[in-house]
Amino acid sequence: MSNLPNLSHGRHTLAIPGPSVMPERVLQAMHRPAPNIYTGELVDLTYSLFPDLKVVAKTAGQVALYIGNGHAAWEASLANVLAPGDKVLIPGAAQFSLGWGVTAEKRGLVVEHLDFGRRAPIDPQAVEDALRADTDHKIKAVLVVQVDTASSAKSDLAAIRAAMDAAAHSALLIVDSIACLGCDDMQMDAWGVDILVTGSQKGLMVPPGMCFVFFNAKAAAARDKMERVSAYWDWKPRADPEMYYQISCGTAPTHHLYGLRVALDMIVHEEGLDNVLARHATLARALWAACDVWGQAGPLELNIADTAARSNAVTSLRIGAPHGARLRDWVTDQAGLTLGIGLGMATDEDPQSDGFFRIGHMGHVNAHMLMGTLGSIDAAFKALDVPHGAGALEAASAVCAGQ
Ligand SMILES: *Cc1c(COP(=O)(O)O)cnc(C)c1O
Numbered sequence: 001m002s003n004l005p006n007l008s009h010g011r012h013t014l015a016i017p018g019p020s021v022m023p024e025r026v027l028q029a030m031h032r033p034a035p036n037i038y039t040g041e042l043v044d045l046t047y048s049l050f051p052d053l054k055v056v057a058k059t060a061g062q063v064a065l066y067i068g069n070g071h072a073a074w075e076a077s078l079a080n081v082l083a084p085g086d087k088v089l090i091p092g093a094a095q096f097s098l099g100w101g102v103t104a105e106k107r108g109l110v111v112e113h114l115d116f117g118r119r120a121p122i123d124p125q126a127v128e129d130a131l132r133a134d135t136d137h138k139i140k141a142v143l144v145v146q147v148d149t150a151s152s153a154k155s156d157l158a159a160i161r162a163a164m165d166a167a168a169h170s171a172l173l174i175v176d177s178i179a180c181l182g183c184d185d186m187q188m189d190a191w192g193v194d195i196l197v198t199g200s201q202k203g204l205m206v207p208p209g210m211c212f213v214f215f216n217a218k219a220a221a222a223r224d225k226m227e228r229v230s231a232y233w234d235w236k237p238r239a240d241p242e243m244y245y246q247i248s249c250g251t252a253p254t255h256h257l258y259g260l261r262v263a264l265d266m267i268v269h270e271e272g273l274d275n276v277l278a279r280h281a282t283l284a285r286a287l288w289a290a291c292d293v294w295g296q297a298g299p300l301e302l303n304i305a306d307t308a309a310r311s312n313a314v315t316s317l318r319i320g321a322p323h324g325a326r327l328r329d330w331v332t333d334q335a336g337l338t339l340g341i342g343l344g345m346a347t348d349e350d351p352q353s354d355g356f357f358r359i360g361h362m363g364h365v366n367a368h369m370l371m372g373t374l375g376s377i378d379a380a381f382k383a384l385d386v387p388h389g390a391g392a393l394e395a396a397s398a399v400c401a402g403q
Contacts, residue, residue, distance in 0.1 A: 004383075008336035015373050016340040017149045017179060017314035018202040020363035022259075026205055029262040030255040037252050045261050046252065047241045052264040053212060056181060056204075056273060057196055059188035061216040064235035067253045070178040073197035073211035074103045077174050079233035080215070081195070081222040084108025086140040089130055089171065091122040091160070095150035095344030100143055100176060112139070118345060121309040122155040124163035131167035141172040147180040150343040152316040152358065153304050154184060161192035172219060178202060178211075182267060183280040183313035183362045194219045200256060203313060205263045205363040210256045215239075280312035283361055283370045286399035287315055289392075290374045294381065296389035299323060303356075313362035316342070319386070321354035327380045328357050334383070335376035367400045 014021060035042040046065075053063050066072055082088065086109050090101050093115035101111045114126050122144065131139065142164060147154045161173060174195040177186050181196075182203030188196050195215045201208035213235055215223070223229065223236070237249055267276050288310065294300045303316035319327065324342060331337040342356025361370060374396050381388040 004334075007334050008332070010336055012336045012338070013369060013372065014338050015360050015369075016338055017358055017360035017362065018199075019208050020202050020205060020360060021365060021369070022207060023205055023263065023266065023364045025266070026259045026262050030207075030259040032255070032258065035254055037254060042252070042254060042257060046257055049257065049260055049264060050241055052268045054214070055268050056264070057177075057186055057188045057198075057214050058190065059193075059196070059214055059216070061188065061214055062220065062235075062239040064213045064215070064238035065253075066211050066213070066233075066238060067209060067250075067256075068211045069201070069208050070176075070197075070199040070211060071099075071103065073178065073199055073213060074100050074176065075107070076211070076213045076233045076235065077195050077197045078104055078107050078109065079230050080213075080235050081172060081174075081219060081226065082107070082109055082140055083226060085110065087112065087138045088141045088143050089114070089127070089134075089139045090143045091127050091130075092116060092145055092148060092155070094118050094145075094148040094153065096145045096148045096176065096179075097143075098344070100145065104143070116153075118151045119153070119303055119305070121153045121304075121306075122160060124156065124159040127160055128163035128167045131164060131169040131171065134169065137170055139169070139171045141174050144173065144175050145179075146175055146177045146186070147184060147311040147313060149179040149314055149358075150316065150345065151303055152311050152314045154180070154309055154311040156308075157191045157193060158187075165192070172222060180311055180313040180362070182273075182276060184311055185277055188214055189216070200260060202360075202362050204260065205266070206256055206259045210253050210260065277312070279366075280361070282399065283365060283367065284310065284312040284315070286367070286370060286396040287359065287361060287374065289395040289399050290378075291315070291317065291392070293390075293392040293395045294378075294388040298381070298387035298389060300388060314340070314358060314360050316345075316356065316358045318356055321350040321352075323355065323384070323386050324357045325352070325354035326384055327377065327386070330380040330384055331376045335379060337373060337376045339373075339377075371396060371400065 091114040172194040181198040200206035200210035301318045340358030342353030345353040
């Protein structure tokens with residue numbers, strides 16, 4: 001150990017759950033002088049983004065483009081259809097459900113959370129029960145985080161829609177797929193999602209700074225009934241390519257649009273969405289196979305036990321304090337790899353969430369990158385004397401080999 005040279009020099013790998021690794025082609029497309037924003041190439045390019053974004057969300061509805069991050073998308077989704085005093089139901093009380101709830105409360109909405117803990121997805125039956133209890137339909141919307149990036153729990157949106165229908169409730173279904181659009185399947189129309197929000201910097205492989213709000217006809221009608229919608233968040237002009245360059249929307253996110261064009265080319269027109277999703281699913285299975293083996297003889301544990309409730313974009317792992325923090329530090333300092341911190345997992349015994357780490361496997365990630373991440377973690381276990389099962393890399397490579 002004392003003779004070990006530093007092995008971190010070389011291309012650094014970021015495996016946190018957003019921002020994700022950006023393709024060189026996306027970055028190169030953004031490295032250019034500012035374009036004319038009123039006519040010409042950029043306007044045509046922007047029009048071309050709308051249909052491809054809808055392919056990724058599997059919707060025939062509309063999509064509004066904003067400058068902003070995921071928090072902005074949260075704000076936009078609420079601003080168009082909910083007024084102060086309206087009630088929203090948020091099934092989930094992990095980090096990102098709580099965050100969306102804070103955004104809602106600060107807009108004057110009345111928020112009810114259903115708490116399923118930090119290790120489980122949403123229970124659709126609990127949603128149905130809460131909506132049935134709301135006999136006078138005070139709840140105007142159900143806000144669902146598809147994958148909570150802190151717990152890495154993925155909820156079953158089709159089942160949640162079925163629960164809402166079973167309760168014969170009129171609330172809008174608003175979904176945050178910021179962590180996982182383009183990684184986990186999203187069928188906005190088939191699953192009856194009324195409003196869908198996402199950001200540019202995770203599965204869509206573009207730097208943070210753009211966000212997207214998809215909405216269907218029911219949501220558009222709800223927007224039209226609003227007494228007022230704030231100028232910036234109003235989705236109407238932003239969903240109309242003809243209007244997008246009118247003064248009402250302000251300067252377009254010029255360079256992000258160039259980057260997004262290339263990212264959507266890669267996803268929709270080159271690799272193909274089905275293949276992108278299948279790649280994420282296979283790499284996630286390889287990762288979990290490795291984790292299962294490590295956990296057979298040591299403290300490592302997948303935060304989400306049920307494979308159907310795991311995400312193909314991000315995986316949260318429990319290893320006990322202080323191992324999580326030590327492992328993250330070791331792979332950064334000795335292997336050139338940055339892993340995600342535990343988020344919203346603090347307890348009295350572990351106030352800094354030092355017993356957790358997360359692996360982002362979203363977007364521009366291939367087998368070589370994932371195997372490198374796993375190999376570095378395996379080395380960290382050895383270097384830090386953390387007990388772990390042997391053979392994790394073999395298990396992962398077998399999945400990558402199709403065995
Ligand atoms: C990343 C993320 C957000 C927040 O996005 P920001 O760009 O950091 O504001 C919200 N929800 C989920 C599920 C996320 O993964």
